[in-house]
Amino acid sequence: MKPQKIVILGTGGTIAGRAAAASDNIGYTAAQVGIDQLVADIPALAEGGPVTTEQLAQIDSKDMSFAVWTQLALRVSELLAQPEVQGIVITHGTDTLEETAWFLQAACSPAKPVVLTCAMRPASALVPDGPQNVLDAVAVARHAGAQGVVAVCAGTIHGAHDVQKVHTYQLNAFGSGDAGPIGYVEEGRLRLLRNWPLAKAERAQEAIKKIADLGNEGDWPRVEIVMNYAGASGAMVEALQAQGVRGLVVATTGNGTLHHALEAALLKAQAAGVRVVRATRCLNGQVLAKPGDAIPDSQGLSPVKARVALMLDLLS
Numbered sequence: 001m002k003p004q005k006i007v008i009l010g011t012g013g014t015i016a017g018r019a020a021a022a023s024d025n026i027g028y029t030a031a032q033v034g035i036d037q038l039v040a041d042i043p044a045l046a047e048g049g050p051v052t053t054e055q056l057a058q059i060d061s062k063d064m065s066f067a068v069w070t071q072l073a074l075r076v077s078e079l080l081a082q083p084e085v086q087g088i089v090i091t092h093g094t095d096t097l098e099e100t101a102w103f104l105q106a107a108c109s110p111a112k113p114v115v116l117t118c119a120m121r122p123a124s125a126l127v128p129d130g131p132q133n134v135l136d137a138v139a140v141a142r143h144a145g146a147q148g149v150v151a152v153c154a155g156t157i158h159g160a161h162d163v164q165k166v167h168t169y170q171l172n173a174f175g176s177g178d179a180g181p182i183g184y185v186e187e188g189r190l191r192l193l194r195n196w197p198l199a200k201a202e203r204a205q206e207a208i209k210k211i212a213d214l215g216n217e218g219d220w221p222r223v224e225i226v227m228n229y230a231g232a233s234g235a236m237v238e239a240l241q242a243q244g245v246r247g248l249v250v251a252t253t254g255n256g257t258l259h260h261a262l263e264a265a266l267l268k269a270q271a272a273g274v275r276v277v278r279a280t281r282c283l284n285g286q287v288l289a290k291p292g293d294a295i296p297d298s299q300g301l302s303p304v305k306a307r308v309a310l311m312l313d314l315l316s
């Protein structure tokens with residue numbers, strides 16, 4: 001059987017970054033090298049079958065926007081519908097990779113693999129990590145039975161639900177918390193430890209339609225994140241409520257705990273119609289629901305992903 005096509009969508013990031021000196025791994029500008037060039041520099045990519053590229057955006061992912069998310073969701077769902085496309089690889093900055101991964105999983109819930117990959121060193125580095133990450137990502141996208149949105153970095157496959165950037169500069173910068181990774185890419189072969197993310201085609205079509213209908217950035221429901229900490233108050237919640245915020249995710253301490261002043265403001269906002277969700281600022285574990293909880297929990301999503309989920313929920 002003829003191998004199917006893998007489409008690589010470039011969005012920028014450190015993987016496409018350039019520094020003035022090859023020895024400089026941190027003083028670079030992200031999003032400088034085009035996706036065609038990045039792929040041309042990895043001749044081994046062509047060995048497994050056809051690979052095509054598209055430059056969807058060229059940004060530092062700290063500046064990720066709803067406009068780029070909309071473009072990504074629509075293009076990903078268009079490509080996935082093409083029978084000749086086996087899977088999609090997206091090159092992305094590491095800083096907001098986990099948010100885009102969860103956004104695409106929640107919006108598209110794909111039955112084919114959508115693999116986000118990245119680099120911690122710029123393309124101009126003496127020893128860049130991007131080329132191996134792209135090669136590994138394509139191996140995942142070509143794997144029979146792979147599905148859903150995953151992230152591949154440093155030979156590790158993380159599911160969209162659990163992946164989180166956990167280190168500021170090391171090459172193995174991502175973790176999956178206590179859920180653990182989906183598996184590893186070892187010399188082009190996959191060693192799988194658990195299931196792929198779930199595919200939910202019907203829900204996906206609904207979400208994509210809602211996203212396509214959004215006219216501009218301002219139409220996205222405004223959801224902000226507030227945090228609990230020693231001496232927290234309700235001031236941020238009150239200010240955001242006065243600005244018409246539609247949803248609030250609170251990064252609680254521990255197992256969903258809140259300073260009484262912040263809790264009072266959140267309950268007041270909730271009673272006034274603002275959707276409020278509790279996530280935890282702890283790196284591992286999740287908020288465990290108790291009978292009588294006044295504020296719902298994030299079902300194991302981190303604060304930034306709970307925000308994405310709440311925005312999509314408010315869209316529908």
Ligand code: SIN
Pocket residue numbers: 012013014015030059060061062092093094095096118119120
């Ligand atoms: C970015 O997120 O675009 C820059 C940082 C990185 O990719 O590591």
